[in-house]
Amino acid sequence: MKLSAQKIIRLSKRYAMLASPLKTKQCCLCGHKVAGFLAHAGGWKKAPQLMTALKMVGSDIDHFACPVCYSHDRERHQWLYWQAAGLLPRMHGAHILHFAPEQHLAQRVAAQQPATYIKADLYPNAADIQKVDLLQMPFTDDQFNFLIANHVMEHVANVSQALAEIWRVLKPGGWAILQTPYCATLQHTWEDAGIQSTTQRLAAYGQEDHVRLFGQDIFTRIEAIGFSSLVTTHNELLPNTSSKKYGVNLNEPFMLFRK
Numbered sequence: 001m002k003l004s005a006q007k008i009i010r011l012s013k014r015y016a017m018l019a020s021p022l023k024t025k026q027c028c029l030c031g032h033k034v035a036g037f038l039a040h041a042g043g044w045k046k047a048p049q050l051m052t053a054l055k056m057v058g059s060d061i062d063h064f065a066c067p068v069c070y071s072h073d074r075e076r077h078q079w080l081y082w083q084a085a086g087l088l089p090r091m092h093g094a095h096i097l098h099f100a101p102e103q104h105l106a107q108r109v110a111a112q113q114p115a116t117y118i119k120a121d122l123y124p125n126a127a128d129i130q131k132v133d134l135l136q137m138p139f140t141d142d143q144f145n146f147l148i149a150n151h152v153m154e155h156v157a158n159v160s161q162a163l164a165e166i167w168r169v170l171k172p173g174g175w176a177i178l179q180t181p182y183c184a185t186l187q188h189t190w191e192d193a194g195i196q197s198t199t200q201r202l203a204a205y206g207q208e209d210h211v212r213l214f215g216q217d218i219f220t221r222i223e224a225i226g227f228s229s230l231v232t233t234h235n236e237l238l239p240n241t242s243s244k245k246y247g248v249n250l251n252e253p254f255m256l257f258r259k
């Protein structure tokens, strides 16, 4: 097997972190004390200029992957948020639909013993994940107590249609976790059908497979469907949890909504 230079650098950084005696950080998912978290794609200094100029709020790409379990910062933050918001007991006996299910989070959802737990993706990569188009879901109205879509909305072709579908399949009182990267400096979500190639999408939206750059109107667009906003900041929900220690983005709010 031939390793690329990038992969060799990443592996050596990982081993240096694992070997370091100075382990002041901790992964909340595997529990290991670690010297730091691995950057994603070179971190912010390699990120598209537009994203840093507009102060994009999303993954902390400088402190991204746990060197032990490879959990991503956005999974770790969700896990801290779910516990702090008291969502876990509510998952027991509930009907749960989880889009693009992250492995570490999926294990923890299943551990709450929901009544049904459907893992879904437009492009499933495992046998236990059902192929589902978020824009046209094969589920009845008012079917689920929870719909989890962590970093999904920036990939879907039509936000309004996706939100209408999410509203439809949730029971009244159901919870929607719609975590998504956005730019608080942008008043309006920006998308343009002319931006098609991976190079254009990376430059304009921050990632090759994103199809828009959400602005601060993402919150009002979700509320306009009828959802109540339960969005909270890290400092409100996790006042005693150091974002640096756990490798999560202090500026990323918890994007929780209720039907």
Ligand SMILES: [Zn+2]
Binding pocket: 027, 028, 029, 030, 031, 032, 066, 067, 068, 069, 070, 071
């Ligand atoms: Zn870990």
